[in-house]
Amino acid sequence: MAVQAEMPRRPRSAAGLDLLRPGQWLGWVSEHRYWAYFLIIPSILFIFAIIIYPTANGIILSFREMRLTRPDLGTGFIGLRHYADMLDDPVFWVALINTLKWVVMSVTLEFALGLAAALALNRDLPGIRLISVLILLPWFLPNVVAGNIWALMLDPRLGVLNDIFIKLGFLSEGKAWFADPDTALLIAVIVEGWHGYPFFALLFLAALKGIPKDLYKAAAVDGAGTLQAFWQITLPGLKMIIVAVVILRVIGLVNSPELLLILTGGGPGNATQVLSLYAFHSAYLLFDFGYAGALSVVMFVILMVFCVIYLRVSRLTAD
Amino acid sequence: MADPLTASRRRFLQAAGATLTAGMAARTLPAWAAGNVTYWHHFTSQTEFDGLEQVMGDFAKAFPDVTVQQENIPNAEFMAKFTSAVIADARADTSMVTSDRLPDMVALDGLVDLTDRIQAWDKLPFFSDAAWSGITIDEKMYGIPAFSFVSWAYYRKDWFDEAGLAPPETFEDFVEAAVKLTDPSKNRYGFGLRGGDGGQSMLLDVFDAYGALIYENNSISVDVPKAVEAVTFYSDLFTKLKVAQPSAPGDSYRQIMEGFRTGQTAMVWHHTGSLTEISDALSEGQFATTLRPAGPSAQIARVSYLYNGIMSDRNLEDSWSWIAHWGQVDAAIAMLQATGYFPATTEVADDARITSNDLYRAAIDSLAIGTPMPKVVGLSGWMRNSMLPEFQKVLVGSATPEQAVDAMAKNLERTVR
Numbered sequence: 001m002a003v004q005a006e007m008p009r010r011p012r013s014a015a016g017l018d019l020l021r022p023g024q025w026l027g028w029v030s031e032h033r034y035w036a037y038f039l040i041i042p043s044i045l046f047i048f049a050i051i052i053y054p055t056a057n058g059i060i061l062s063f064r065e066m067r068l069t070r071p072d073l074g075t076g077f078i079g080l081r082h083y084a085d086m087l088d089d090p091v092f093w094v095a096l097i098n099t100l101k102w103v104v105m106s107v108t109l110e111f112a113l114g115l116a117a118a119l120a121l122n123r124d125l126p127g128i129r130l131i132s133v134l135i136l137l138p139w140f141l142p143n144v145v146a147g148n149i150w151a152l153m154l155d156p157r158l159g160v161l162n163d164i165f166i167k168l169g170f171l172s173e174g175k176a177w178f179a180d181p182d183t184a185l186l187i188a189v190i191v192e193g194w195h196g197y198p199f200f201a202l203l204f205l206a207a208l209k210g211i212p213k214d215l216y217k218a219a220a221v222d223g224a225g226t227l228q229a230f231w232q233i234t235l236p237g238l239k240m241i242i243v244a245v246v247i248l249r250v251i252g253l254v255n256s257p258e259l260l261l262i263l264t265g266g267g268p269g270n271a272t273q274v275l276s277l278y279a280f281h282s283a284y285l286l287f288d289f290g291y292a293g294a295l296s297v298v299m300f301v302i303l304m305v306f307c308v309i310y311l312r313v314s315r316l317t318a319d
Numbered sequence: 320m321a322d323p324l325t326a327s328r329r330r331f332l333q334a335a336g337a338t339l340t341a342g343m344a345a346r347t348l349p350a351w352a353a354g355n356v357t358y359w360h361h362f363t364s365q366t367e368f369d370g371l372e373q374v375m376g377d378f379a380k381a382f383p384d385v386t387v388q389q390e391n392i393p394n395a396e397f398m399a400k401f402t403s404a405v406i407a408d409a410r411a412d413t414s415m416v417t418s419d420r421l422p423d424m425v426a427l428d429g430l431v432d433l434t435d436r437i438q439a440w441d442k443l444p445f446f447s448d449a450a451w452s453g454i455t456i457d458e459k460m461y462g463i464p465a466f467s468f469v470s471w472a473y474y475r476k477d478w479f480d481e482a483g484l485a486p487p488e489t490f491e492d493f494v495e496a497a498v499k500l501t502d503p504s505k506n507r508y509g510f511g512l513r514g515g516d517g518g519q520s521m522l523l524d525v526f527d528a529y530g531a532l533i534y535e536n537n538s539i540s541v542d543v544p545k546a547v548e549a550v551t552f553y554s555d556l557f558t559k560l561k562v563a564q565p566s567a568p569g570d571s572y573r574q575i576m577e578g579f580r581t582g583q584t585a586m587v588w589h590h591t592g593s594l595t596e597i598s599d600a601l602s603e604g605q606f607a608t609t610l611r612p613a614g615p616s617a618q619i620a621r622v623s624y625l626y627n628g629i630m631s632d633r634n635l636e637d638s639w640s641w642i643a644h645w646g647q648v649d650a651a652i653a654m655l656q657a658t659g660y661f662p663a664t665t666e667v668a669d670d671a672r673i674t675s676n677d678l679y680r681a682a683i684d685s686l687a688i689g690t691p692m693p694k695v696v697g698l699s700g701w702m703r704n705s706m707l708p709e710f711q712k713v714l715v716g717s718a719t720p721e722q723a724v725d726a727m728a729k730n731l732e733r734t735v736r
Contacts, residue, residue, distance in 0.1 A: 068402065069426035069696050085733075090726075091708075156566040157577055173506065176566030179514070181715050184569075261395075265516050268568040269712030284399035286700040286734060287423060 055300075061293035068287040082294035092295070094270050095278040099299075101185060102192075102260075102274050103253045107246060109193035114200020114245075119234075121201070122208040132205075139198035147262030150191045154178065178264050181271035188263050188272055195259070196249065203245050204238060211237040243314040247307060254299055275299050356387050356634060356641045357411040358627075359401075361394040366595050370657030374650045378641060385637045395516070398423065405429040410630040412638045416462045418453040418623050422696040430461040431629040436639060437463070442646045445664045453691045454626045462628030464663035465645040466654050468590040469682040469689065470524070470621040473597055475500075475585045476607040486609035490528070490552065493586070493612040497562035500585040511584035512556055512563035514714050515571035519702035521588050522710055524621060525553045528614025532693075539695045541728040545616070550720040554713040568714040579606075590621075591682050595659040598678075608681040622689030624663050697734045705730035 011019045018024050029038055065078050086092045117135050121128060138146065153161050156174035165171040177187045211233065219229045257277035260266065266273040266281065275295055283292035362371055375387050390411065392400050398420060404410045405427050416424060424430050437443060437451075437460045446464050454462045474486060478500055487493035497509025513521055526532050529549035533540045557563040564570065564578055572589075579587040580600035588611060597606060611620060627642040629635065644650055651662035652670075661673075661682060673679050709726045712718035718726070 068406075069423045071426065155574070156564075157574070157581065157583065173565070176569055179566045179569030179715070181717060264569070267515065267708055267711050268715050269710075269717055270708050271715070271717075273708075280399075281704050284402060285704050286697065287402065287427070 058293050058300075059297055061290060062297045064290050064293075066288070066290035066293070068289060078290070082291050085291065086294060086298070091270055091273060091278060092275075095273045095275045096298075098185065098272060099254060099274040099276075099302075102189065102272075103250055105186075105189040106192045106196065106253055107249055109189060110196040110200050110249060111242075111246070113193060113197035115204055115238075117197065117201035118204035118208055121205050135201060136198040138195050139202070141195065143195070143256070143258035144262060146191070146195045147259050150194075151178075151263055154187065178272075179268055181268055184264050184268065185272045188260055191263065192253070192259055196253075199249065200245055203241055207238050207241040208234070240314070243310065247310055250306060251303055254303055354385055354637065356385060356413060356637045358387055358389045358413045358415075358641065359392055359397075359411045359630075360389060360415040361392055361397045363391075363394065364596070364658075366658045370654040370660070373653040373657060374645065377647075377649050377653060378644045381644065382637075382640055385640060387641055401429060402427060404630070412629065412631055412634050413642055414628055414630050415465075416454065416626040416628040418626075418692045418694065419699045421454060421461065421626075422456060422694050423699065424628075425456050425459075425461060426696050429630055431632050431635070432459045432461065433463075433629060433639075434458070434460045440643065440646075442643070442664065442666075445666045446646070447665065449622060449689065449691055450624050450663055453624050453694075454628070456694065462626035463642045463646050464624040465627050465642075466651065466660040467622060467624045467663045468592050469661055469685045470588070470590045470611060470619075470623075471608050471681045471685055472611050473579060473587050473589065473593075473606055473608055475579075475582075475605065477605050478585050486607070487586075487612045488610075489613050490615070494556070494560065494562075497556065497586065498560060501560075501562045503561070506583055507585070508564045508578075508583060509562035509585050510556055511570070511575040511578045511587035512553075512567040513570055513572070513575045513588070514557070514568040514711055515574070516703075516707075517571050518710070519707040520621075522553065522706055523702060524588075524611065524619040525549050525614065527690075528617055528619045530616030534693055534695070537695060539693065539698060539731065541724065541731060543724055543728060546724040546727070547720045548615075550710060550713055550723055554710065554720060557714050558716065568711050590623075591659065591661050591679075594678065598659070608678050610681050610684055618688060620685035620689045621692060622686060623692055625660075701727075701731055701734040705734070 013019055013025065017028050029035060062082055063077055063079060064075055065073050066075055067073055121132050121135065141149075153159050154177050156162055156176040156179075159174065162171065162174040166174065175183075178184045215233050216229055219233060224232065255276055257274060257280050260272050260274060260277055261280070264272040266277050276299065279292045279295040279299070282288050282295060360371070362368055371389060375389065378385075378387060397415075401414065401424065410429070414430075416430065421430075450464045450467070451460065454460055454464065472486075474496075479486065479496070482496075482499050484496050484499060485492075487496050493510075499509070501507065501509040512518075523532075526546060526549050529545045529552070531542050531546035531549045533542055557567045564584060566574060570578075575584070575587050576589070576593060576596060578584040580597065594608075611618065627645050629638045629642065631638075646664055648664065648666050651664055651667050654660050655662055655667075655673075661679075662670075667673075674683070705727050709718065709723040709730075713720055713723045
């Protein structure tokens with residue numbers, strides 16, 4: 001009698017699926033409630049690769065010795081030494097205070113100019129589209145181009161602005177605005193204000209278009225003047241966009257050293273040194289990536305604290 | 320009957336799996352190919368680009384099977400790009416190299432050791448020991464000299480003649496001439512002081528003229544009393560004597576050259592690289608060239624060579640052909656004619672086109688006593704990140720020379736050691 005050979009048992013899951021047939025268990029997963037999680041795995045991996053890993057790596061870097069030109073020092077963990085060095089580093093404190101001044105003054109100026117431009121553009125006047133494009137032009141210019149244009153216009157010998165000021169009698173000779181520590185940061189803020197205000201104007205204008213005109217008509221019937229309508233209708237209508245725009249702009253300004261790099265290079269004598277520029281110099285002039293990482297972590301913490309405070313304030317306001 | 324949604328999910332999974340498999344199976348194509356050589360440089364002016372174009376044209380005739388792809392990287396960002404490329408292993412084949420950056424580039428492991436090739440190269444004897452020493456670290460050679468920059472001073476010959484002054488030979492002569500030729504009412508200043516970006520090189524020369532830096536065993540330290548003297552001398556030109564232009568603390572190359580070209584300054588320090596620009600703006604007899612004045616400790620005539628090195632060994636033969644081409648007579652003459660840059664090879668340095676030109680006399684004299692830039696790891700970063708800003712503070716009155724030197728020395732301790 002022939003004996004039928006017994007087939008080897010294939011491994012199966014608790015649900016009875018053949019584990020050697022991926023198509024079968026993938027099909028099972030696709031009908032399961034975990035399917036949604038499965039689908040977002042690529043996104044999570046992507047976010048991990050481009051956000052979480054670099055951030056974590058940057059933070060870890062700040063606790064390491066990482067001077068690329070000094071391989072003899074190794075790359076070991078040095079604890080909080082970079083942070084301790086920072087406390088003793090006078091340039092760090094100057095850069096921290098300058099960062100604060102730079103951000104507060106720039107955002108204030110951009111906010112004011114942007115709001116004024118948005119209110120002016122939110123009218124049905126002839127040629128308003130052309131004016132809108134012209135007002136937005138500075139935003140289209142890269143920082144490098146904007147910086148060089150202004151550096152030339154403010155040049156003490158060739159600059160058209162100095163020439164105008166001399167002809168108007170405000171100056172007796174061409175002034176080197178960026179060579180004077182009393183004016184360098186202020187002028188850089190004005191350049192930044194010119195370059196950045198269209199961002200505010202654009203978003204404020206979009207928000208203004210969303211405020212119903214009936215509200216203004218009703219306010220007028222109730223006897224409200226222009227100023228009252230602005231305080232009672234326009235500003236509350238812009239509140240959420242103001243929060244969002246200010247946060248985005250603060251993040252942008254804290255992180256971007258390009259304009260100051262072109263206009264002043266942080267000088268004269270660190271008078272316009274800001275944290276982002278100092279981190280850039282530490283990394284790419286001194287090749288001290290560990291210290292640059294620690295400076296970046298400080299910027300990161302400042303931005304986080306600022307965001308949390310601002311969001312809480314805006315939530316309270318909304319309530 | 321199959322649920323259409325489920326079927327669709329399965330098809331999606333099959334498609335995703337197939338795509339993933341295909342992606343994993345696909346071989347990443349190299350970004351380079353044999354016969355192509357990428358070249359990073361930081362040329363900026365039109366004349367430099369004209370010279371580069373001629374050199375590339377000559378190379379294309381000599382090596383028709385090799386194509387050079389040049390990429391311009393702004394000088395200020397060059398090391399940032401270089402560092403990122405080394406870290407990410409996205410190197411160019413070849414790159415421009417300067418002596419002051421060489422220690423950092425080698426420490427970053429960014430250049431290929433070319434010692435054996437250079438030692439076997441038939442053009443080796445045509446370059447001076449000084450030229451080779453600028454590209455050598457620990458007896459390893461990392462590039463080939465392309466052309467040279469010889470530091471010198473430009474002065475307004477017509478103004479000097481008018482005032483009965485001779486070109487300054489010492490710092491005392493220099494100050495005397497600067498004071499005599501300064502007349503703010505005419506917007507005329509004795510010296511175009513470079514206090515902005517790039518000014519650190521001139522400051523280093525002043526430090527060395529005072530013997531304020533001590534170089535030992537590939538390291539460096541500050542002689543504080545001498546450094547204070549050096550900073551005091553150099554800053555006094557602006558703060559006390561007021562013989563430098565009011566914009567000095569922020570002025571970089573463009574501003575000091577503009578000041579000299581437009582008749583606002585009587586003297587300016589630079590190197591042979593700017594001769595073409597000055598010659599285009601001022602006529603013969605209006606200006607002349609001379610050696611930099613001697614300081615209390617030394618007369619500094621910096622001779623720096625610009626080199627080309629190889630960053631990656633993936634295309635070594637073609638890369639070598641390209642950088643070696645820069646050492647040929649035709650390439651050197653092409654650059655000289657386009658830019659006025661001095662040849663690095665002695666094969667052409669005695670050429671009548673150079674020796675017969677009086678303006679080049681100062682360069683030839685400088686070559687005789689010329690010293691290369693010191694090669695210390697971290698020096699260039701310290702010069703830009705500490706030396707210059709601290710000096711700027713003295714210029715704008717927010718620090719004394721003593722305070723500035725103290726901060727420089729403290730930073731040097733951390734940076735270099």
